[in-house]
Amino acid sequence: MAKIEKSPWLLHYDGSSCNGCDIEVLACTTPVYDVERFGVINTGNPMHADIFLVTGGINSQNAEVVKQIYNQMPNPKVVLAVGTCACTGGIFKECYNILGGVDTVIPVDIYVPGCAARPESIIDGVVQAVALYKEKQKTWKKEEKTEKGA
Amino acid sequence: MGKRSVVPFGPQHPVLPEPIHLDLVLEDEKVLAAVPSIGYVHRGLESLVTKKDFQEMAYVAERICGICSFGHGMGYCMTIEDIMNVEVPRRADYLRTIWMEMSRLHSHLLWLGLLADGFGFESLFMQSWRIREGILDMFEESTGGRVIFSVNQIGGVKKDMSKEMLANFQKRFDEMEKEVRKLTRVFLDDYTVKSRLEGIGILTGEDAIRRGAAGPMARAAGIAVDMRKTGYAAYDDIDFEVITSDKYDSYGRCEVRIGEIFQSFDIIRQCIRKIPDTEINVAVKGNPPEGESIVRIEQPRGEAFYMSRTNGTKFLDRMRVRTPTFANLPALTQTLQGCQYADVPLLILTIDPCISCTER
Incomplete structure (x- = not known):
């Protein structure tokens, strides 16, 4: 039997984005762009998810939510920041309630810039996330084994 | 009496792309009360008015929300134009009307898709979004952006549409109208869809007024309120009737929005026929004088209210926006009372919530 690869599932959380990136992320799952052809499924349950896609910056209210979702996800996991706001805070960086990009609360692996990020660049980010996930899977398994052995 | 329990709903929930939190007080499966908490x-x-000048604020205003982005930019520009006594060229008014109606089209199609997803009709969701992509393509051709356009400026618009482009768009809109008509037949006539929508989430006209509902939510309760009738931009030249429904339920809200899709096609058709050949913007010199202005426009989700107060410098004193979803939240808590727990996601969707508008 040929080698079976895992399909990483994706969880989308809207930080404090203006919706522009959110609807582009949703548009990625629809027929014109169809990100599911890479084996990615958009799920709503953090426990099922491998890739965490965040749009929008972090504010004082949602910082805990983002951290909680990140901690609920099983290891290994990849974090994808979509949109300029998620990368750095963007146009809202100077607002009093914005702490900054997603990397102020959780480690981010891949940054997708753009205001709003175009579906093509989001797909590019997701494809990179899938590759990185597979990479992480290998090293993570090794680490776990050495931990158990020790 | 059944067992009482409180179930938290959100902020991260599969059915909503945006974070909203509700505490649902349940008695068995029946919802007794819903307490929304926002701020995510x-x-x-x-x-930001203290950090960005009045010209740059047009870009910021547009980023209040990515779905109604065009309307927000337009509403803000209209307040400053009013304070500065700038007469916007007629062609710019028409172009704004066309883009505004295109926004309404893409917003309503997006909503139809999310509603279909809400009651578990995946292919209907995909079809709605496939048709919607056609409008985004036209947006991209005419403005350069898919969801954030930045074509509004104080004194008019930045980009023009040529005669060929308008004729081409008209052809594509006609094609699209046929496709939408096929699609909406499923929403309005399908037995399964009907059984999920009919009689769910009743909001009577009286309640709608008492709770201050706006937009399609109020119109589905039989109240003919539509800010476009006040005649801003080019709407005073356009012939249209306010669409209402007397069903009071989720089906009525679906019916009203579908009616508005076809109305938007019609308004765009009239605009393309009547558009005059003038300049598209006027030069604006200096800072706005001291003053205050209020503008009310009809967004896809209902009435939006914009206020700007200037102080003679290039920075504004205050900008204030009141958005339709905020107005509809009290109506939502009313419709949630007494509904089944399984209908909660669907009922939240029927107000077409836009949380980024509400919280800014």
Whole structure:
């Protein structure tokens, strides 16, 4: 039997984005762009998810939510920041309630810039996330084994 | 009496792309009360007036929300134009009307898709979004952006549409109208869809007024309120009737929005026929004088209210926006009372919530 690869599932959380990136992320799952052809499924349950896609910056209210979702996800996991706001805070960086990009609360692996990020660049980010996930899977398994052995 | 329990709903929930939190008080499966708490998307956008000048604020205003982005930019520009006594060229008014109606089209199609997803009709969701992509393509051709356009400026618009482009768009809109008509037959006539919508989430006209509902939510309760009738931009030249429904339920809200899709096609058709050949913007010199202005426009989700107060410098004193979803939240808590727990996601969707608008 040929080698079976895992399909990483994706969880989308809207930080404090203006919706522009959110609807582009949703548009990625629809027929014109169809990100599911890479084996990615958009799920709503953090426990099922491998890739965490965040749009929008972090504010004082949602910082805990983002951290909680990140901690609920099983290891290994990849974090994808979509949109300029998620990368750095963007146009809202100077607002009093914005702490900054997603990397102020959780480690981010891949940054997708753009205001709003175009579906093509989001797909590019997701494809990179899938590759990185597979990479992480290998090293993570090794680490776990050495931990158990020790 | 059944067992009482409180179930938290959100902020991260599969059915909603945006974070909203509700505490649902349940008695068995029946919802007794719903207490919304918001603030997950609050950025403090209005405070940016002290850091960005009045021209740059047009871009900030557009980023209040990515779905109604065009309307927000337009509403803000209209307040400053009013304070500065700038007469916007007629062609710019028409172009704004066309883009505004295109926004309404893409917003309503997006909503139809999310509604279909809400009651578990995946292919209907995909079809709605496939048709919607056609409008985004036209947006991209005419403005350069898919969801954030930045074509509004104080004194008019930045980009023009040529005669060929308008003729081409008209052809594509006609094609699209046929496809939408096929699609909406499923929403309005399908037995399964009907059984999920009919009689769910009743909001009577009286309640709608008492709770201050706006937009399609109020119109589905039989109240003919539509800010476009006040005649801003080019709407005073356009012939249209306010669409209402007397069904009071989720089906009525679906019916009203579908009616508005076809109305938007019609308004765009009239605009393309009547558009005059003038300049598209006027030069604006200096800072706005001291003053205050209020503008009310009809967004896809209902009435939006914009206020700007200037002080003679290039920075505004205050900008204030009141958005339709905020107005509809009290109506939502009313419709949730007494519904089944399984219908909660669907009922939240029927107000077409836009949380980033609400919290800014």
